[in-house]
Amino acid sequence: MAAIEGIDVDTDATELCISETFNAPDADIVFQSSDSHQFYVHGKNLEVTCGGFDAEEIVARGEVSLLPEAANILSLLFQYIYPNRHPSLKNENFEVIAPLAYAAEKYKVFAAMNICHIRMLSFLSTHPLDVMKYGAHHGYPEIVDAAAPLVIGTATLAEVAQSLPSQMMMAWIQYYQAWLDIVPLALNYQVDELDDCTTIASSKGKKGKSYLSAKVCAYCGPQVMSIRKNLSKGVASLARLSFVFEHVVKPEMCWCPEYFSAQWRSFIEAEINRIPKFNTFL
16 A cells, blocks of 8 residues: 555556556545546645535545546546636537536536536537437536427437426426327318419419418329328427438429428417427426
């Protein structure tokens, strides 16, 4: 056993590694990661930069403090407690940013919290449920609101229930119902069939046309049926309107699909835009 500033550190422990960055001999606190890496840090820095560590108590205890985070996460986190240029994190992937963001919140490393919040937002499109969970549990309502429409189309109710705090679930059910109410409106959108495209062509581009119906020629029936089939998949289809409408095959010598699908899609998007943000249901 070797003593470092009054801390008993087992330097002979199997597979024990000392951080190359955090190894100051005058450090008065030693943290050990879940994968047996040790970090020597200064209690005075913890006191002024963090709200989640009781530096005075840790120093008085004089023991290595075990933390559940891995070394790669702690090596980033502890950089934010020193007056140096902090990591931008712009090249880190979600598997690093997410645990770092949770660690920053848990230990209240204030300098890391904001950049982690910004970087978590950048993963909305690829990890909407995980990002919403982070926002919900750490008091970022704007993140929850931004993620909610994406989660609607990608997660089941059971998955959402496992991710949101229990007090938010009633609000989520109401929010989901608001989306669900649009499905029959989208499915029942009126499409009138004409003999040819001439009547449609004569009205193309006129302002003030109603979105309550669209007109198509007799050749476009299969395209209408294809859209209705996609919309019948429920709320998830509303969150994937690009897929629903952009896969419409245009018959030769006919431009009806381009026009009626745009009208139909605009109608649905207008209804979706009327849904209040998730946090208004809380």
